Amino acid sequence: MSFLKTKSLKINCGVVGVYGLPHAAEYAYLGLYALQHRGAESAGIISNDGKDFYAYRGMGEVASVFSDYDKLASLKGYSAIGHNRYSTTGASDPVNIQPLFTNYWGGRIAVAHNGNITNYKTLRKNLESSGAIFRTESDTEVIPHLIAKRREKDFIDRLIGALKRLKGAYSLVLMTDDSVVAARDPYGIRPLCLGKLKGGYIIVSESCALDIMKAKYIREIQPGEILLIDNKGPRTVGNIEIKKRAMCIFEYVYFSRPDSKVFGENVDKIRRRLGRQLAWEQPADADIVISVPDSSNTAALGYSEGSGIKFEIGLIRNHYIGRTFIIPNQKLRDVDVLVKYNPVRGVIRGKKVVVVDDSIVRGTTSKKIVDILRKGGAKEIHYRVSSPPLISPCFYGVDIPTFEELIAYKHSLTEIKGIINVDSLGYLSIEGMLSVSKKPKDNFCTACFTKKYPVMGDNIPRS
Ligand code: SF4
Numbered sequence: 472m473s474f475l476k477t478k479s480l481k482i483n484c485g486v487v488g489v490y491g492l493p494h495a496a497e498y499a500y501l502g503l504y505a506l507q508h509r510g511a512e513s514a515g516i517i518s519n520d521g522k523d524f525y526a527y528r529g530m531g532e533v534a535s536v537f538s539d540y541d542k543l544a545s546l547k548g549y550s551a552i553g554h555n556r557y558s559t560t561g562a563s564d565p566v567n568i569q570p571l572f573t574n575y576w577g578g579r580i581a582v583a584h585n586g587n588i589t590n591y592k593t594l595r596k597n598l599e600s601s602g603a604i605f606r607t608e609s610d611t612e613v614i615p616h617l618i619a620k621r622r623e624k625d626f627i628d629r630l631i632g633a634l635k636r637l638k639g640a641y642s643l644v645l646m647t648d649d650s651v652v653a654a655r656d657p658y659g660i661r662p663l664c665l666g667k668l669k670g671g672y673i674i675v676s677e678s679c680a681l682d683i684m685k686a687k688y689i690r691e692i693q694p695g696e697i698l699l700i701d702n703k704g705p706r707t708v709g710n711i712e713i714k715k716r717a718m719c720i721f722e723y724v725y726f727s728r729p730d731s732k733v734f735g736e737n738v739d740k741i742r743r744r745l746g747r748q749l750a751w752e753q754p755a756d757a758d759i760v761i762s763v764p765d766s767s768n769t770a771a772l773g774y775s776e777g778s779g780i781k782f783e784i785g786l787i788r789n790h791y792i793g794r795t796f797i798i799p800n801q802k803l804r805d806v807d808v809l810v811k812y813n814p815v816r817g818v819i820r821g822k823k824v825v826v827v828d829d830s831i832v833r834g835t836t837s838k839k840i841v842d843i844l845r846k847g848g849a850k851e852i853h854y855r856v857s858s859p860p861l862i863s864p865c866f867y868g869v870d871i872p873t874f875e876e877l878i879a880y881k882h883s884l885t886e887i888k889g890i891i892n893v894d895s896l897g898y899l900s901i902e903g904m905l906s907v908s909k910k911p912k913d914n915f916c917t918a919c920f921t922k923k924y925p926v927m928g929d930n931i932p933r934s
Contacts, residue, residue, distance in 0.1 A: 483868040484585040485509030485676045487553040488644030490651040490700040492671035496546030499553035502680035503533045510555035513568040517581040520548030528568040552644045554583035567609045575619040578648045584611040586640030586661045587868040589928020631709045638928045640867035650701040658717035659694025662733045677731035691735045717916035717925035724858045725829045744907035745857040746773020753897025755853035757823040761785030770857035771827035808839035820848030834878035838891040854893040859920040
């Protein structure tokens with residue numbers, strides 16, 4: 472018996488913060504529900520009614536963790552923070568579920584984190600050697616420890632002092648006894664934005680989480696910005712020095728929802744541009760364009776627009792696969808991909824097909840998709856990828872496998888074409904990928920395509 476892995480790339484988290492709304496936890500729940508794609512291993516919400524903090528956290532997707540309304544109703548108060556987790560540091564274990572909560576000399580503090588702290592091992596070792604006791608394996612736990620060690624009177628000063636010690640990626644929401652605080656690393660690696668609803672304010676990883684609450688998008692939290700929300704409203708109270716920006720380009724390629732605004736730009740528009748650019752760079756003589764659903768749908772539409780080749784639905788994705796679907800019979804070859812995708816034979820039979828995919832990781836899924844398309848009657852298959860070859864792992868909060876597991880690290884384009892058995896193969900160039908945003912090209916992290924890591928830390932190889 473084996474279990475089906477339903478995704479090959481996973482991002483580590485989504486975060487939500489709510490201030491100044493009755494039943495704040497209910498808004499946090501809605502926000503987490505919209506951000507489910509950013510982490511489905513565990514979910515949690517901590518609320519604050521001005522007297523106490525209330526927490527509920529569990530393993531699984533948001534809807535199953537909060538399947539009983541009483542759990543949500545027990546989270547009282549006008550402010551709340553929430554977190555969806557996929558583990559990239561620390562095991563998938565209840566002890567590591569966020570938000571983390573602690574009580575220290577300065578009061579209560581809860582923290583939810585998206586990203587990876589790249590010098591966490593060094594920080595943890597130093598903290599432990601000075602007596603700190605850690606309860607989790609999560610990199611996030613160094614943050615409350617660093618805050619508690621500071622001696623400044625004001626919480627924001629303590630927070631700034633702690634954040635200055637961190638390297639890597641952090642988009643944070645924190646809750647204190649009387650405020651909700653948002654903070655983003657100076658490189659701006661992971662997204663974070665501010666919204667408004669009635670008299671309250673919301674912080675979320677992606678703007679799709681504001682839409683579900685009917686909240687209005689206000690703006691991106693700037694790289695390095697520390698934004699305090701309390702009874703005087705939201706205001707910037709600090710900035711960690713901005714050296715260089717390194718927003719994750721993969722948020723546009725794959726991770727973020729196309730209906731979100733991320734890094735201040737509309738993901739759908741960017742993803743269509745990726746597809747159009749791919750069509751111009753990597754044309755194909757074909758009858759139809761199809762996508763590997765769902766993450767490649769928008770780029771495939773862009774490819775169709777850029778090439779003039781008709782877009783068709785050639786693969787249907789089963790949306791009802793659980794995280795641990797049991798493959799009942801090992802002799803059913805390729806059943807894992809067949810469970811997830813089924814070809815529309817009437818669409819592809821006898822056709823020269825362009826397949827648009829957002830990325831190729833190990834190549835195993837691409838090979839199986841090509842196989843089922845060929846068995847479905849496709850005459851030719853021209854595989855087009857709306858990002859450059861993936862050659863390096865990510866150390867900033869995305870679960871990209873090791874160098875050895877990445878097909879493009881080990882093999883040439885010609886070899887990959889042979890391995891996945893396609894008639895032609897074309898990737899988007901780095902320059903082409905970066906050309907689709909209005910932001911300067913050097914504002915983005917491209918390390919998984921270039922091996923040029925913008926922030927160093929424990930275990931990150933030098934390019
Ligand atoms: S290495 Fe890749 S996935 Fe990681 S932050 Fe950089 S661009 Fe994003």
